[in-house]
Amino acid sequence: MKKTVAVLHGDGVGQEVTEAAVKVLQSVGRRFDHTFEVEEGLIGGIAIDETGDPLPKETLEVCEKSDAVLLGAVGGPKWDQNPSALRPEKGLLGIRKHFGLFANLRPVKAVKGMSEASPLKDHLSKDVDMMIVRELTGGLYFGEPKRKTHNGAVDSLTYSRAEIERIVEQGFELARLRKGKVTSVDKANVLETSKLWREVVEEKKAHYPDVEVEHLLVDAAAMKLITQPASFDVVVTENLFGDILSDEASVLTGSLGMLPSASIRSDGFGLYEPVHGSAPDIAGMNIANPSAAILSVAMMLKYSFGMETEASAVETAVYSVFDDGYCTTDVQKAGHRVLSTSAFADKVIEE
Amino acid sequence: MKKTVAVLHGDGVGQEVTEAAVKVLQSVGRRFDHTFEVEEGLIGGIAIDETGDPLPKETLEVCEKSDAVLLGAVGGPKWDQNPSALRPEKGLLGIRKHFGLFANLRPVKAVKGMSEASPLKDHLSKDVDMMIVRELTGGLYFGEPKRKTHNGAVDSLTYSRAEIERIVEQGFELARLRKGKVTSVDKANVLETSKLWREVVEEKKAHYPDVEVEHLLVDAAAMKLITQPASFDVVVTENLFGDILSDEASVLTGSLGMLPSASIRSDGFGLYEPVHGSAPDIAGMNIANPSAAILSVAMMLKYSFGMETEASAVETAVYSVFDDGYCTTDVQKAGHRVLSTSAFADKVIEE
């Protein structure tokens, strides 16, 4: 197959980890006889510096001609005081909305031998394997009215039934391919949008008799993620709850530096990015762990290109490199040999 | 002094823990020469059963004639399928709004020797001592429009500058009496209400040069609560973020069964309740730990009655009973002697 991938490295370590991930992608191409054409584009702080726009028109064009997008990271102290239209994250919000990437998939999985880095006691963190499915283009992020005056401000949490249906379906479909359980998170005892959300989940449930469904209020979910993290399989929730809970979940296993994410829509087009940020303090030093970016490429292979075998090969390779006793400066394991970002990628390719 | 306290025991273990707490309150009266007059009222599920209303007019009248309210807990499976106007928690939301209890104080403190029950590794949980200050009468809980049709729904996140100012001031004042640090939590990179919130915090900061201020985005806060819980002192945030984060924080130390809360306004009137719920599974068995209700009485003495000495005496007594090796069936410690709810209260009174 031939696929075109837009690579937007963005800021900070975004550059080096996407380079490493692209190397791995190209090696998958050679090994499995695919052609991956890579086109670069600007986004985030670097785009502001070079074009005055966190999401330049040229970048959207590059993405439009591609089958999927690989993003590094956006942001850094340099742009923290910018007015809100000129902030790096505007690029991220813009690209999600522009392409209608309504489903954000955030897997969180314990990595063997990394429980030392987990804040949780070992018996709680060791079997964690969940996927948070976050609605990404609706809710408080985009609802109108949304404005601020000197004396007050308003944001609007709006959802249409159709918006809820498609993300809930996504959750059920993924659960089917995993452990068969969906936890739907809402605040139905207070919010009207949550009542509608729960109604939709109850309706969809009928079409997935093989999937177990649990409803949790968002406050209870925030507790249970900590006290019983291994009890979750697929968690499906609205945009802001998903933002909070997926970040909460990301620190549970000590493997934050290795977590990938996907933001997809129904036709397979998607944007893939590591969960970790731009880490400006270690940028350009060739020491950042590229696993999250490489695993993001694995998600791309799976969700955008339908290349399941290739995706598993990449995943297995990443975990094997860890198992073989290698790590990087920022994601360390006692007794492991420290590799540079690029050398780590080479090891993954070797595997 | 003479004070009147409205006691609304509500559902489940609410009854037995408020009884235990009232016993302690009366013993404080004898010991420090105060008169506490207690008047009872119905709220929650039991109020629905007996009057058809989760917050009957008579209850509001009892509270209006009182100087403070002690609440047990509301809710239970019996009322879970009720239509939303007939749900126990409507009583809670109603009483907060009716009395303008805009500040919810949720202390979370590690209890010596209870780290076993904490999901976190010991070195993370042992020094936790924070106070979450949650705005309680605004935001998404009450904003209009708030409605649902078959095809969509909307909730409104509204805040006036004045609403933000008073809760932020509350946060600063409390920080002054504690460790001198305020963490303000918002989502200023996405929400207009959060931009206003951050603006107000920056303005107020000037009046509290002795208080250190940190701004955190709500997603980052959800992570940091787990990875560095001991770094927090006072956390101040809006209603829904506070709902999520205070519940998240409540499980960090393993002492959830002992956490009190206060919902207050500026004139000292307030409602005090344990954080734990109605625990229908153990209700009526006289085994629930009454510490959270007793510590809620301590908060009442301090925040509503200005009785600092009396409040500390109660707090010290509760922790001493634990230190002396006593516990209850629901909040157990290895090697401790198990007492009933009422016997535990008697021990506290003895101390």
Ligand SMILES: CC(C)[C@H](C(=O)O)[C@@H](O)C(=O)O
């Ligand atoms: C940068 C920010 C706007 C963004 C969000 O809130 O969606 C980020 O936190 C994320 O989760 O990708």
Ligand SMILES: CC(C)[C@H](C(=O)O)[C@@H](O)C(=O)O
């Ligand atoms: C019962 C519910 C409406 C309530 C809330 O969300 O405020 C509860 O979760 C709380 O925190 O006191």
